[in-house]
Every structure is written in structure tokens, then in C-alpha cells.
Amino acid sequence: MSVSEICRAAAHASHAVRELNTGVKDDILRAMAEAIDTGREELKQANSLDLEAAAAAGTSRTLLDRLTLTDGRIDAMVRAVHTVIALPDPVGEVVRGETRPQGLVIEQVREPLGVVAVIYEARPNVAVDVAALCLKSGNAAVLRGSSIARHTNEAVFDKLSAVLAADERVPTDAVQMIRDVSRDAALELMRAKEHVDLLVPRGGPELIRSVEDNATVPTVIDGAGNCHLYIDASADPAMASDITVNGKTSRPSVCNAVETLVVHEDLAGTWLPKVLDELAGRDVSVRGCPRTREVWPQAEPATEADWGTEYLDLVLAVRVVADLDEAIGHINRWGTSNAEGIVAQDISAARRFARAVDSGSVFVNASTRYSDGGEFGYGVEIGVSTQKLHARGPMGLESLTCVKNVVWGSGHVRILR
Ligand SMILES: NC(=O)C1=CN([C@@H]2O[C@H](COP(=O)(O)OP(=O)(O)OC[C@H]3O[C@@H](n4cnc5c(N)ncnc54)[C@H](OP(=O)(O)O)[C@@H]3O)[C@@H](O)[C@H]2O)C=CC1
Numbered sequence: 309m310s311v312s313e314i315c316r317a318a319a320h321a322s323h324a325v326r327e328l329n330t331g332v333k334d335d336i337l338r339a340m341a342e343a344i345d346t347g348r349e350e351l352k353q354a355n356s357l358d359l360e361a362a363a364a365a366g367t368s369r370t371l372l373d374r375l376t377l378t379d380g381r382i383d384a385m386v387r388a389v390h391t392v393i394a395l396p397d398p399v400g401e402v403v404r405g406e407t408r409p410q411g412l413v414i415e416q417v418r419e420p421l422g423v424v425a426v427i428y429e430a431r432p433n434v435a436v437d438v439a440a441l442c443l444k445s446g447n448a449a450v451l452r453g454s455s456i457a458r459h460t461n462e463a464v465f466d467k468l469s470a471v472l473a474a475d476e477r478v479p480t481d482a483v484q485m486i487r488d489v490s491r492d493a494a495l496e497l498m499r500a501k502e503h504v505d506l507l508v509p510r511g512g513p514e515l516i517r518s519v520e521d522n523a524t525v526p527t528v529i530d531g532a533g534n535c536h537l538y539i540d541a542s543a544d545p546a547m548a549s550d551i552t553v554n555g556k557t558s559r560p561s562v563c564n565a566v567e568t569l570v571v572h573e574d575l576a577g578t579w580l581p582k583v584l585d586e587l588a589g590r591d592v593s594v595r596g597c598p599r600t601r602e603v604w605p606q607a608e609p610a611t612e613a614d615w616g617t618e619y620l621d622l623v624l625a626v627r628v629v630a631d632l633d634e635a636i637g638h639i640n641r642w643g644t645s646n647a648e649g650i651v652a653q654d655i656s657a658a659r660r661f662a663r664a665v666d667s668g669s670v671f672v673n674a675s676t677r678y679s680d681g682g683e684f685g686y687g688v689e690i691g692v693s694t695q696k697l698h699a700r701g702p703m704g705l706e707s708l709t710c711v712k713n714v715v716w717g718s719g720h721v722r723i724l725r
Pocket residue numbers: 427428429430452453454455456489491494495510511512513514515518529530531532533562563564618646690691692693694
């Protein structure tokens with residue numbers, strides 16, 4: 309099927325999906341979780357084909373880690389679907405209701421968007437996360453995964469699709485995959501405005517540029533994470549070290565990993581060298597500003613390009629600043645609106661940072677690694693929005709809905725005065 313045929317079929321299916329009741333949707337999700345669980349050997353076999361090809365192509369170890377499917381990660385995918393099942397169905401929720409003076413009852417009711425398409429990185433769980441969130445929120449889904457993960461994505465999709473095919477209460481086309489992983493096919497998806505209600509591109513600057521230049525469908529950009537952590541002069545040193553090490557090393561390939569550490573100058577001669585020693589002991593290489601290099605000469609000199617780079621690897625840029633204003637200025641200049649953090653005991657500094665930093669999520673005395681739909685209580689995430697409209701930060705069920713005004717009268721007619 310061509311991309312346009314796939315999107316048309318999804319649009320057709322979406323009419324039935326929006327009317328599914330919660331029990332049916334949860335039954336389907338339960339069956340999908342079961343299919344992933346019991347089909348794990350096939351999924352791992354398909355994944356090993358992708359891993360072999362990616363390793364032969366010289367893919368970095370952090371990106372290979374992201375692509376790898378293990379039993380533990382399959383368990384997490386299954387658990388995630390069960391978490392979505394346990395969440396309340398957003399469809400039909402009345403978010404506002406009012407009786408107006410003329411007697412009309414106006415309700416704003418949450419409803420599905422229709423067809424949600426996602427272009428995503430080489431991460432095997434995304435197909436399941438997107439399918440679960442889309443179905444629970446009453447939407448049809450169109451998946452376009454990375455060419456590097458082609459075999460894995462197809463194997464996962466085949467499991468999901470078989471569940472839909474076996475249940476006559478739901479159209480099989482409710483979740484679709486674009487198997488053609490060419491850029492031309494992705495472009496066609498970006499332009500399928502007749503059938504696609506929302507496209508969520510998850511990826512780096514090249515994808516986002518292409519979407520900005522070419523998309524005619526509505527989009528919510530889920531772009532790069534050039535995340536910052538600022539250590540204020542008032543920070544508790546042990547807490548600052550823990551959060552820094554976690555932000556950089558717990559999973560360096562993810563969009564919520566810390567890429568630049570911004571440090572108040574009062575800590576430059578004391579706390580900073582110690583934490584950089586600890587990071588170096590964990591294989592992190594450091595690119596430092598001149599003041600960083602004064603106190604920790606092993607750092608490579610940072611160039612302006614480093615401030616704008618999302619390394620997705622065990623590399624960290626470090627800048628020493630004179631005060632909170634300079635820290636905020638740096639972050640607002642170089643950040644990508646994904647996730648930023650501050651470590652501070654001074655509550656007014658923390659409040660000021662939270663208010664002034666222009667980002668989807670701001671973490672106070674907590675790791676930016678918590679920028680995640682699961683951690684925010686959404687079960688999983690469609691992605692992490694780096695724009696302001698229509699959603700910001702991790703996107704869960706509500707982000708896949710809009711509200712409709714349902715107005716109840718009793719024979720009301722409007723009379724002009
Ligand atoms: N905000 C968020 O929710 C998330 C953000 N990210 C960001 O994604 C990046 C890392 O992922 P990475 O794998 O490098 O991402 P890429 O941007 O390379 O790839 C993501 C997806 O976009 C496709 N793609 C890339 N360029 C184009 C293009 N010009 N036209 C059409 N499709 C394109 C890829 O296809 P193919 O692989 O076949 O080229 C893939 O399916 C990081 O910047 C990370 O922060 C990642 C996940 C979530």
C-alpha cells in the first residue's frame with residue numbers, strides 16, 4: 309500500500325476507533341501486551357538482524373544500546389501497556405460545563421484527534437507505546453520507524469496487527485505501519501493532510517528541519533534534547549554530584565540526558581573538580597570553558613559548537629558562570645526546550661530559574677532523566693514536545709485529544725437585540 313492509501317485506511321478506521329468503549333479498548337491493549345510477551349523470541353530474533361547491520365555500519369555504542377531489545381526491555385513494554393490500561397479513558401471527559409444566562413448548557417468534552425502519525429527513532433518500544441496511547445485515546449495510529457530498526461519494528465507491528473485482525477470489534481487498520489522506510493515515504497506522510505490529524509516527529513535536527521520545511525499536516529515537534537543542569541552556589545554538594553552523574557551517565561543516548569553542566573563560580577574551585585574526576589572515572593570526556601580548564605586542565609577546550617551540541621554520548625560540556633542570570637541566559641540561548649534542571653538550596657533561586665527558563669520541563673533538585681511520560685504518570689509517552697502548542701513536555705493520553713463544545717438547548721433560537 310502507498311503512504312496515502314495507508315493514511316486513508318487509518319482515517320477510515322478512526323471513525324470506528326473514536327466510538328470504542330473503554331472496556332473494548334482495554335481488552336485490545338491486554339491482548340497486545342500478551343502478544344508482545346509471548347512473541348518475545350521472534351522480536352529478539354528480528355532485533356538481532358537490526359543490531360548486526362547497525363554494528364556493521366559503525367553505529368555508536370550508545371545508539372546500539374537504544375536499539376537493543378532485551379527480555380528486561382520487553383517486560384517493560386508489556387508493563388507499560390498495562391499501565392495505560394489502568395489509566396482513566398480521557399474520551400468523553402467533560403472538562404468544563406456551564407449553564408449560560410440564556411439557558412444553554414455548554415459542555416467542553418474531550419475527544420480523539422482522529423489519525424495520529426509518528427516518525428520515530430530506532431527505539432523498539434515506541435511502536436507499542438504509540439499504539440497503546442493512540443488506541444486508549446480513541447485515535448488510529450500510523451507508525452513510521454527508523455530504517456535502522458526496520459526488522460524489529462515490523463516484528464512488533466505484526467504482533468499488534470494480528471491482535472487487531474483477530475478482534476472484530478475494532479478495525480484492523482486502526483494501527484498501521486509504513487514499511488517503506490525511504491525519505492520519500494516520510495515526505496509523503498508529512499503531506500498527507502487530507503487524512504492525518506497530527507504528526508509527531510521524534511528525532512534530531514535533520515528530521516525537524518525537514519518537517520518544518522515540508523509538512524502540511526499539523527505537527528507537534530518532539531525534537532532534540534540539548535539539556536542543561538545548573539548548579540547554584542547554594543547547592544548541596546552531594547546532591548549536586550548525584551544529580552549530575554545520573555543526568556549524564558544513566559543513559560547517555562536519551563533525549564533527557566544532560567549535555568551541558570552550568571556551574572556557579574563559587575563552586576568552580578571546590579565542587580567542580582571533584583565531580584569531573586568522578587565523571588572521568590565513568591568514561592565521560594569533558595569539554596570545558598576557560599574557567600573550567602583552569603580548575604580541571606584535563607578538559608578539552610569547549611568551542612561555541614559544543615554549547616549547541618546534543619552529544620547523545622559520554623561527553624559533557626561544562627561552563628562556569630558568574631551568577632544565576634548568566635546561567636539562565638546561557639540555557640535560553642542554547643537549550644532546545646526539552647528539559648533543564650537546577651540544584652539549589654536557595655528556594656528563591658530555584659523559583660526564579662523555574663520561571664525564567666523557557667523549556668518544556670524544569671527540574672528542581674531532581675535529574676532531567678525524569679522527563680518521561682511514565683515518570684509523569686502518563687503510562688508511556690508519544691514523545692516529549694519541544695514546542696508550546698498544542699502540548700509541551702512529555703505527551704500522554706490528554707495530548708492526543710482535543711475538546712469539542714457540545715451545546716444543549718431546549719428549542720433555543722438566537723434573537724438579535
Ligand atoms: N523529544 C522527543 O520526544 C525525542 C527526541 N529525540 C531526539 O532524536 C534524536 C536522536 O535520534 P536519532 O535516531 O538520531 O534521530 P533521527 O532524527 O536520526 O531519526 C529519527 C527518525 O526520523 C527519521 N528521519 C531523520 N531525518 C529525516 C528526514 N530528513 N526526513 C525524513 N525522516 C527523517 C529517521 O529515519 P531513518 O532512521 O530511517 O533515517 C527516524 O525514523 C536526538 O536529538 C533526541 O534528542 C528522540 C526521541 C524522543
